[in-house]
Amino acid sequence: MTTATRDVSANLEVNVTAATELEFQITVAKLPGLTLTEELSMTVDGEPIQPEEIVGEHGSRIHRIQVESGLVVVDYSASVTTPAEPIAVEVTDHSIYLRPSRYAEADKFFGFAAGQFDINLPPGELLQQVAAYVEDRLSYIPGASDPIDGAADTLLANAGVCRDYAHLVVALLRALNIPARLVAVYAPGCDPMDFHAVAEALIDGQWVAVDATGLAPRQSLVRIATGRDAADTAFLDNHRGTINLNSYKVTAVVAGDLPTDTGEARIGIG
Known part of the structure; x- marks a missing residue:
């Protein structure tokens, strides 16, 4: 950082x-x-x-x-x-952040994720594959999604904004048994400038930032709110x-x- x-x-x-x-x-x-x-x-x-x-x-x-x-x-x-300082990993993280949530419906992705990714790979490699998949699959198009859209909607639409990218990353990681959550951040370098959303994945005992949009360097991010998905982190x-x-x-x-x-x-x- x-x-x-x-x-x-x-x-x-x-x-x-x-x-x-x-x-x-x-x-x-x-x-x-x-x-x-x-x-x-x-x-x-x-x-x-x-x-x-x-x-x-x-x-x-x-x-x-x-x-x-x-x-x-x-x-x-x-x-x-x-x-x-890095956020400490709590024992409950391995439970809470593997569960399906309102906008990251991981239970809808179990079969898809198992067919798309090699579940036998180490978590760190799966993380890289998921981030690359979401980056390649989606087009960043403001207005392409609705506030009520979840990760499944985003996968079908092939487009969205930062929260949609983050929700899809989170849902896929949870479906691969990797705890993941959404973080609302201030993001220097982000263009267009706005409140930004990224994912966090629990890899080898530490929370790692994941931004499949590539809109801002992760080293400069400033945490605002952390939760299961955007329902927990909305700015208003x-x-x-x-x-x-x-x-x-x-x-x-x-x-x-x-x-x-x-x-x-x-x-x-x-």
Whole structure:
């Protein structure tokens, strides 16, 4: 992972037309070893509002607010100067991250994966094969998928965006008995710039980042949220009311030159 400073930011404008509860996952995950400075502000019709912070697994942070109506503006910026230490492997990881989930329906892929890949290969080699397969199979086309599409839909469509690539990687790896999960990240170098999603696979006792899109070097990624799939890591959740996401903007840059990532090394997310 890179040790260069990474500066990230997000701005969102959400119009609330019926009373609701909003949850945002846009802040950098708080993990051991991480050094950063950050600012988060939220307003409703120009008036400051203090969100409730909920800290989940792997340092993921949800910021929750209750809104009757009005324009919600969220501004976040952070400067990461020291990367986090590698996330420790928990005994439950081998269970939770092998299970089928909402968008990574691994149970639909058991037969397909066994026919497509040599299940007798070491996990590290299978990981490389899965990443290469997804990269070759899919075309990155914004708008080609719906938010409700899962990995099976992506395989049939042969196209999608970063979350679709990650879901397909995760589903195939789980079908091959390799624990895998999805991570929402800030990604310096990503083009088009946006919130980014990658997979993580548990290989030889460490979590390894997998990005079949190849849109950004893995060394520069900054973890936001970690979960079974996008249902756990969405940057905005709405409960009860009616909203419209008017706009959002994401930036992520690294000091100096972007690192080079051939996709072959085992790289963790810092």
